[in-house]
């Protein structure tokens with residue numbers, strides 16, 4: 099199993115390009131199931147989750163081509179089965195995103211229930227409730243969701259919790275439904291908007307994405323389209339927080355500052371000079387130690403839960419005491435245990451973490467527990483005296499493209515080691 103060996107690195111400096119967003123690319127590739135014509139997707143990040151999605155689609159008989167290193171073309175005309183097996187679904191929760199498109203385009207879907215994930219229970223009841231309201235018959239059996247329908251019917255759906263993949267699944271289901279679907283209390287995340295842009299390019303009729311009410315008028319069929327995935331705001335934010343924690347100066351290019359409002363406010367509060375252009379963001383700490391910030395995670399446009407762990411790592415090194423309240427997932431503080439091993443001062447009270455900053459941390463063997471937890475451990479390890487070994491970095495490979503290549507280009511002293519005991 100691969101590990102990272104990370105040494106204290108001093109201020110990170112330089113420029114790094116953001117990849118395409120994992121959480122936009124995954125639903126967009128699944129949207130390829132909605133058409134019998136090709137969907138060409140560009141700016142696709144090179145990640146394990148993308149590899150898993152390619153396998154998932156390929157084993158359904160979908161033609162998946164990779165014409166360039168960051169390009170994928172999907173053609174679902176050749177689909178042979180509507181089964182998403184446990185072996186693949188258990189490695190990636192986002193596999194649930196095949197459910198809506200399969201039902202809408204093929205009238206059936208057999209999708210393994212996504213397994214328990216480290217950050218919370220993550221039920222899919224709202225996805226199923228919406229599909230049932232659209233006329234699907236759903237049975238849960240043997241750990242599988244078995245769903246079938248004739249043509250789905252438009253429906254008025256009210257989410258009682260904001261759900262990102264739930265909104266995406268139902269939006270994809272609705273584009274081929276008979277009549278109008280209205281999604282209320284819909285997720286406003288930029289990845290939802292990117293999916294809607296892709297679906298519109300395929301011929302879908304959607305308005306209101308980016309607001310809490312999305313209206314979809316079903317059409318008979320979708321057609322060939324090309325779509326470029328939007329930049330990864332979480333990857334972007336991860337490098338910016340790493341710059342702040344290490345007292346460095348980093349410019350992230352090929353990104354979009356408009357996607358990171360809530361994160362940039364917190365970096366400014368931490369004392370960073372933030373410079374932005376149309377496609378770049380620069381965080382310059384001018385050698386200063388960051389100041390602790392208070393974080394409260396919220397659905398977009400609030401502060402993203404996917405940036406919470408990275409800010410906890412920064413707070414561990416900051417001047418003062420910062421509080422972090424996690425309101426989206428009930429078990430998303432597992433990185434705290436590992437940060438404590440590096441000598442951090444963190445107290446957890448329910449969904450609140452109280453972090454008192456220290457001048458520096460001390461190296462220790464630590465373990466990644468989930469994707470963004472891994473990112474926080476790398477940030478902390480860059481500031482820890484000695485050599486930190488981070489185990490189970492496969493979590494990080496799920497969602498960060500060439501993470502060690504990008505970090506080392508900024509001056510991080512880190513390397514990947516295989517089979518290190």
Ligand SMILES: CC(=O)N[C@H]1[C@@H](OP(=O)(O)OP(=O)(O)OC[C@H]2O[C@@H](n3ccc(=O)[nH]c3=O)[C@H](O)[C@@H]2O)O[C@H](CO)[C@@H](O)[C@@H]1O
Pocket residue numbers: 121124191192218219220221222223224225226259260261262263264289403404426427428
């Ligand atoms: C692939 C992808 O895009 N993943 C993102 C997506 O996950 P994901 O879409 O799985 O997260 P949701 O937005 O659905 O979850 C938000 C909350 O709603 C609850 N819930 C959700 C669905 C449901 O049917 N019932 C229910 O109770 C969840 O348990 C959670 O407490 O949004 C999360 C919140 O921004 C991000 O952390 C993930 O990175």
Ligand SMILES: C=C(OP(=O)(O)O)C(=O)O
Pocket residue numbers: 120121190191192215404469470497
């Ligand atoms: C939690 C995440 O991903 P997923 O929903 O795929 O587990 C994430 O991207 O931080």
